[in-house]
Amino acid sequence: MLSFLPRRLLQLVPTLFLVSVLIFLLQQLLPGDPALVMAGEEADPAVIEQIRQKYRLDQPLPMQYLHWIGGVLRGDLGESMRIQQPVATLIAEKLPVTLQLAAMAMVFAIAIGIPAGIVSAVRKGTAWDVGANVLALGGLSVPNFWLGILMIFLFSVTLGWLPASGFVSPFEDLGQSLATTVMPAFVLGSGIAAVLMRHMRSAMLQAMSADYVRTARAKGLLEHVVVIRHALRNALTPVITLGALEFGTLLSGAVLTEQVFSIPGFGKLIVDAVFNRDYAVVQGVVLVTATVYILLNLLADVLYVLVNPRLRS
């Protein structure tokens, strides 16, 4: 039933190769000389020359690429020019942070978005529907950073309930970990909840008017059985894909939220690296993000098959 898996995994190789070339080339389009940025106020020409040599910036592009990709194949993603730590270490440090944040955001998004979508579809045209739509519109239009700052002012500065920033690993202190991530996760999740709600609603509306739902009702099934076992199951398929893609976006798209809550995550890592022209970090992070994104897509396809029996042939 999952016979497509090996083939799809094999397709990963050329895709990632293309991604690696693309990141490398796109990065070269960024204006600004990494050696100059690194030297900053200490623009001593001799040192700038040394930096260029040390990081091979003085070599032709294909050579630079080969050197980098050679390292990647050996498991070495290079070293951050700015803080001189291995890129792999930085990624290993930041990825779990963002994954936790993204997972919690998805929990919020699913817990709010899906029931709201179902309710507003089933109770179409009622106050429930209008209320859910208004909330969704709010969730989509309120910018993350603004909602974040408002929450900090309410829950940290005024009420003093939650820490305003930072991150504590769940293995260190689970309570503190949840306390530091609940606000940013809610902020991130609110936008996605709105998207999920809108899609869930339209998919449910479509399903509810389908023939098999009429048949189910004609059989005399209870309404909640019709809604949950028949309509929802079919309506969920597109929402799953959407959820997986949104989760992928969260990995690098949590930038603003991470900035506002000072969470040392993936988004912050890549934004700082781009501004500092820390090439090795940018390349490493994009490559890892692309891999995770592709794998999530694959996961969505697997879930599809599990939810939808028609695809199990």
Add this chain to the structure above:
Amino acid sequence: MTPRIAFRSAAAAVALALAGAAGAQTTLRIGLAEDPDALDPTKARTYVGRIVFASICDKLFDIDEKLNIVPQLALSHETSADGRSVTIRLRPGVKFHDGEPFDAEAAKFSLERHLNEQGSFRRAEIAQIDKVAVLDPMTIRLALKAPFAPLMAQLTDRAGMMVSPKAARALGDKFGTAPVCAGPYKFTERVAQDRIVVDRFPDYWDKGRVTIDRIVYRPIQDSTVRLANLRSGQLDLLERMLATDIDAVKKDNRLRLATGVELGYQGITINVANGEKANSPLGKDARVRRALELSIDREAIDNVVFNGVQTPNNQWVSPSNPFYQAKFPTPKRDVARARALLKEAGVTGPVTLDFMVPNNPETRAVAEVIQSMAAEAGFDLKIRVTEFATSLNEAEKGNFQLYMLAWSGRTDPDGNLFSFASCKGPLNYGRFCDPAMDELLQKARSVTSMAERKALYEQVAAKWLTEGSVIYLYHRALLFAHSARLDGFKVMPDGLIRVTDLKLK
């Protein structure tokens, strides 16, 4: 109460008190505006990194509140009559964080590392040192290639930081990931973009002045969020507060405000000879440059954008600096005179100029105010907001006519001028070059008498402030906010946070 019971309860009381004391570990949490770069004094280059070094790496010399050079790991220094050799006596009984002793060999090692290590950013600062000789276990002598007045000032900063030779040899180019110096705190851990933790060093040579057990530096870029963290109690002290937040901090009785004037400046660099863009009336004619300066009201910029907290000025050092030239006061805005100068220079119609401005809300606002002021005198400034890294590259290539550039400042006036105004200065983006002025700048580096240097800088000012390629605007205020629990915090001229004598109530 029998004596035995009394003894027992007394012992229990002591034990409890001890446990209480042990539990009450004090931690100072400092909010930084950026994440520092590598923590190796030889290779570091950011201002924010120097704030962290102030707690972990002591220097041969330090500065006091009035910018005087005072001994730190050195006891004294003596410069020979010809200015070509400097003898430095070192403080005895100093230990590095790894327990290694600090002595003349270690000082020689550290200075030579700054001079010779691959990728050292300190080399240019102390390049005049030819040789470091060990005279006795507690004395070194620096032989200079030529007399160099700013040397002592350089040794009050990263070039004067002493590192443990044993650790530096063992860690090689990874030293910045676990620095071992001789400061009041020792490096404990760093999580990039999250925190740098340092702990009190029990064997510090001046340990009586260190009372806080641990310091955690936390980079929080957004200034509003940084302040929110202070107000909610997640931070005890923060640097680089926004001028617009001053009122809010003053009104909050749990917070304190601390201010000072920076060593650096905000200015506009003019392209006078760097590529094609220098071919403008502004690049070719000093009168046009003066007309532009006369069109600007520095006080108004300060009042409009910063609520009047900056120090408007027309020189590379602030009015409180001993090298300030009182003979050249800040010119008042004079649009009529500016127009007359333009006419004299034969300029007709508006002078259109490409004004490159790094992307930051405050700088952008300043540029807009200047744009409207200059328009009244006959300049048409086209503001081009450019991301900072890109702007450096554009400046180097000469792709600008005006470039809004700030400098963090150095203790010695040479550090604020030489690189920007000498013909081959690495930061001379406008490529201003005047051999006679170069000679004056060189001479001001080589004489050591304060009066003589000041006289030389007066001659430099006469030339540079009338024909030069930088229009100085103001010195930024160093703005700190801290919790009322923190006692003993003083703003130093270099803006770095000294952690000795601090107490948490």
